[in-house]
Amino acid sequence: MMNALTIDVESWVYRDFGYDGHRFDAEVKYCCLENQISHMLSLLEHYGAVATWFFLGEVQEHAPKVLEEVARTGQEIAFHTYAHKPLRNTQVLLKELEKSKRFISDFKPRGFRAPWAYITRDAFPVLARHGFRYSSSTYGPFNMRKVVDGVLEIPASSLPIFPFKRKCSMIFPRDLKVALKMGEIPYGSGSFLGLLGRKAGWFIKRANKMGAPSIILIHPWQVAESPVSSVRFRAIPYYRNVNDAFKSLLERFSFTSIFELMKDMGIEIHS
């Protein structure tokens, strides 16, 4: 069974400094990205995998070459806002879209992902108006996907701990915290990949056995060097290098982009 691999392309500063990451210069923000992307691309090439790459619009300004390199290799280019601001309301989203006009007209992304997997219900008509056909801005089981104002929301994977006890439902926002509160293991998240390592494969296999693909999320800084050595933070799963675990997943499972996965499964992505 095919699964979807998604890569959120952003600076390591959003990992280390959260919402505060914006105050850093482009030089600091994007100093390692080219190496990280090249490493990620060569891994995918080696294992014959295709992914959906959710790019920040600002990457086009500070590291245009890597963006073009990814597009050239037939990977899917999608959109992750301009500068990773939390989308507390549609005003923020509209500003991020405005700043990313060039990225959107150059790459015509069909897919969208909200930073920190935080999206509100009223963001969907805005996304539809800007040409997006699907979003992957929540955590949840695959069968929870839902068309909202013409945009198909496809959650990054989580597995309910007690599947028969509680019925999962789509709500917005449905970020990592909400999924955990609902009694789910969000094994598709970057943090959980750090926590589970190659054991994430157990969850992918389990979902596949039940007939559902897994939607897995990873960041380029999780597989390659990042400017902070992370010695201080090694205990935090999010900071762990998961290069070996990721390689083992690529070896054991087949991955493609979200768009191709939907096409393979005959699930219509509305225009």
Ligand SMILES: [Zn+2]
């Ligand atoms: Zn992100």
